[in-house]
Amino acid sequence: MKKTGILRKTATAALMAAAVTMAMAGCGSSAKGSTGVTGSSTADSTGVTGSSTADSTGDAGSSTAGSAATDQTQTASTFRSLDEIKSSGKIVIGVFSDKAPFGYVDDKGNYQGYDVYFANRIGKDLGVKVEFVPVDPASRVEYVATGKADLMLANFTVTDERAQKVDFALPYMKVALGVVSPDTAPVKSVDDLKGKTLIIAKGTTAETYFTKNYPDIRLDKYDQYADAYNALLDGRGDAFSTDNTEVLAWALQNPGYTVGITSLGDEDTIAPAVAKGNKTLLDWVNTEIQTLGTEKFFHADYDATLKSFYGDAADPDSLVVEGGKVE
Amino acid sequence: MQDSGLSILFMGSNFLRLLQGLWVTLQLSLISVAVSLPLGIAFGMFMTLKHPAARIISRLILDFVRIMPQLVLLFILYFGVAHAFGWNLSAYASAVAMLVIWGTAEMGDLVRGALISIPRHQYESAAALGMTGRQTFLEVILPQTVQRLLPPAINLVTRMIKTTSIVVLIGIVEVLKTGQQIIDANRLQFPSAALWIYGVIFFLYFLVCWPVSLLAKRLERRMN
Numbered sequence: 001m002k003k004t005g006i007l008r009k010t011a012t013a014a015l016m017a018a019a020v021t022m023a024m025a026g027c028g029s030s031a032k033g034s035t036g037v038t039g040s041s042t043a044d045s046t047g048v049t050g051s052s053t054a055d056s057t058g059d060a061g062s063s064t065a066g067s068a069a070t071d072q073t074q075t076a077s078t079f080r081s082l083d084e085i086k087s088s089g090k091i092v093i094g095v096f097s098d099k100a101p102f103g104y105v106d107d108k109g110n111y112q113g114y115d116v117y118f119a120n121r122i123g124k125d126l127g128v129k130v131e132f133v134p135v136d137p138a139s140r141v142e143y144v145a146t147g148k149a150d151l152m153l154a155n156f157t158v159t160d161e162r163a164q165k166v167d168f169a170l171p172y173m174k175v176a177l178g179v180v181s182p183d184t185a186p187v188k189s190v191d192d193l194k195g196k197t198l199i200i201a202k203g204t205t206a207e208t209y210f211t212k213n214y215p216d217i218r219l220d221k222y223d224q225y226a227d228a229y230n231a232l233l234d235g236r237g238d239a240f241s242t243d244n245t246e247v248l249a250w251a252l253q254n255p256g257y258t259v260g261i262t263s264l265g266d267e268d269t270i271a272p273a274v275a276k277g278n279k280t281l282l283d284w285v286n287t288e289i290q291t292l293g294t295e296k297f298f299h300a301d302y303d304a305t306l307k308s309f310y311g312d313a314a315d316p317d318s319l320v321v322e323g324g325k326v327e
Numbered sequence: 328m329q330d331s332g333l334s335i336l337f338m339g340s341n342f343l344r345l346l347q348g349l350w351v352t353l354q355l356s357l358i359s360v361a362v363s364l365p366l367g368i369a370f371g372m373f374m375t376l377k378h379p380a381a382r383i384i385s386r387l388i389l390d391f392v393r394i395m396p397q398l399v400l401l402f403i404l405y406f407g408v409a410h411a412f413g414w415n416l417s418a419y420a421s422a423v424a425m426l427v428i429w430g431t432a433e434m435g436d437l438v439r440g441a442l443i444s445i446p447r448h449q450y451e452s453a454a455a456l457g458m459t460g461r462q463t464f465l466e467v468i469l470p471q472t473v474q475r476l477l478p479p480a481i482n483l484v485t486r487m488i489k490t491t492s493i494v495v496l497i498g499i500v501e502v503l504k505t506g507q508q509i510i511d512a513n514r515l516q517f518p519s520a521a522l523w524i525y526g527v528i529f530f531l532y533f534l535v536c537w538p539v540s541l542l543a544k545r546l547e548r549r550m551n
C-alpha cells in the first residue's frame with residue numbers, strides 16, 4: 001500500500017521522467033514542441049487517477065505483446081476484458097516464483113504450486129494459454145491495477161485497502177498470520193517480541209498488521225521472500241512473520257525453527273484479483289470457483305501441491321475454501 | 328551429498344537456467360550500454376555549451392537522474408507511466424529505458440568532466456597554430472578527452488551490468504531472480520542453497536565484468 005502511495009505522488013514526477021526521455025530522444029534532432037504537450041496531458045491525468053488520457057493512445061498498445069486491441073478499447077481501460085483475453089489466446093497471470101509451495105519454479109524451469117495448479121485450470125477452462133508473470137509481494141496491486149497482469153493468483157490476501165485498488169473474486173483459501181522463530185529463543189506471544197526485531201516482507205499483511213497494532217516492535221523489512229528467510233537464518237532478526245500457511249510449511253522443513261504463534265490477527269481470505277472494473281473477467285472467475293467447488297477442486301489442489309509440505313501439521317479444511325464459501 | 332548445496336546446480340536444468348538468466352542480464356547490459364554511450368557523449372557535449380538554456384536543461388536532467396534512485400526510476404517507468412498516461416511499457420522496455428536514462432546522464436557528466444578538464448592553453452595553442460575549431464576539437468581535444476574518459480566510462484559499464492539486477496523487481500527473470508527461484512525451490516531440502524547459489528552468481532557476474540576491466544587496462548596501456 002505504501003508503495004502505491006509513493007507511486008501516486010511520483011505520478012507528477014513521471015511527467016519529468018517523460019520530459020527527460022523526450023529531451024534525450026530529441027537530443028540528436030532539434031527539440032520539438034512535444035514536451036509542452038505532454039506536460040498539459042499529465043496535469044489532467046494526475047487529477048483523474050487511473051483512467052488513461054485520450055491523447056496517449058497512439059503509443060499505448062504497441063508494447064503489449066499479442067494484444068490486437070484497437071485504440072478505442074485502449075482508451076477505455078488499461079485492463080483486458082474476457083473477450084479480449086479469449087481472442088488473444090493467452091491470459092497473463094501473476095504468480096510468485098519464489099514462494100513454495102504456492103508459487104515457485106521447479107528445477108526444470110516450470111511453474112509449480114497451489115496457485116499455479118489453479119492458474120493452469122483456469123487456462124484450460126478458458127481455452128487459452130497461460131503466461132505467468134513472476135511478481136513480488138509489494139508489486140502485486142500495481143501489476144493488476146496497470147493491466148500488466150490480467151489476473152493475480154499470488155497468495156493474495158483480501159484486505160479493504162487492496163480492495164480499493166483491485167477487484168477480488170471469491171476466496172479459494174483462508175489464512176491468519178504466523179510467527180516463526182528459532183527454538184533457542186522462541187517467540188510464543190506478541191509480548192515476547194518487545195525489544196526484539198521482527199522480519200517481514202514488504203507489502204504483506206504482516207507489515208500492515210504490525211505497523212498498525214504494534215508500532216513499538218522494530219521491523220526489519222525485505223523486498224523479497226527469499227531475502228526475508230535468509231535474514232532469519234542469518235539471525236538478522238529474532239522472528240519472521242507472514243501468513244501462517246507459509247511459516248508452518250517452512251518451519252516443518254527447517255529443523256531448529258518453530259512456529260510459536262500459529263494464528264494472529266483476523267482470519268483472512270485469499271482470492272484471485274482482477275483490475276478494478278474488469279467485470280467480465282471477475283464474473284467468469286467467480287462462476288469458475290463456484291463450479292470447481294462442486295468437484296472439490298481445491299482439495300485436489302491441496303493434495304497435489306500442499307500436502308507434502310504440511311504433512312500432519314495442518315488440516316486441509318482449515319486452509320482450503322471450496323466454492324468461495326468460508327465456513 | 329546432503330550438505331553440498333552445490334549439487335543443486337546439477338539438478339534438472341538448474342545450471343542451464345542460471346546461464347539463460349545470465350544471458351538476459353548480458354542482453355540488457357549490452358543494449359543499454361550500446362545506446363547510453365553515444366547518447367551520453369552527445370549529452371556531455373551539450374552540457375559544455377555556454378548557452379544559459381542549455382545549462383539549465385542539462386542541470387535539470389542530471390540532477391533529476393542523480394537524485395532519483397534507479398529503482399524509483401524503474402517503478403515510475405513501469406507502473407507510474409501506465410497509471411499516468413496509460414502507456415503500458417513492457418518490463419523489458421522499462422528496464423532498458425531506465426538503464427539508458429541513467430546511463431546517459433552519468434556518461435554525459437563523465438564526458439563533460441573530461442572535456443572541461445582539458446586545459447585552456449590546448450585550445451589556445453591549437454588556435455595559434457592556425458587550426459580551425461573543427462580541427463582543434465577532432466585532433467587536439469578529442470584524443471586527450473578519450474584518454475581521460477576511458478577509466479570512468481569502463482567503470483560505468485560495469486556499474487550498469489550490476490545495476491541490471493534491480494529489474495527482478497518488475498518481474499524480469501535474469502540471473503539473480505533465477506538464482507532466487509532455485510534457492511526457494513530447494514530451500515527445504517538444502518537449507519544452505521543460498522550460500523552456494525549466490526556464490527555461483529557472484530562468480531558469474533565476475534566472469535562478465537572481469538573481461539571488461541581487462542579490456543580497459545589494455546586500452547589504457549596502449550594509449551599511454
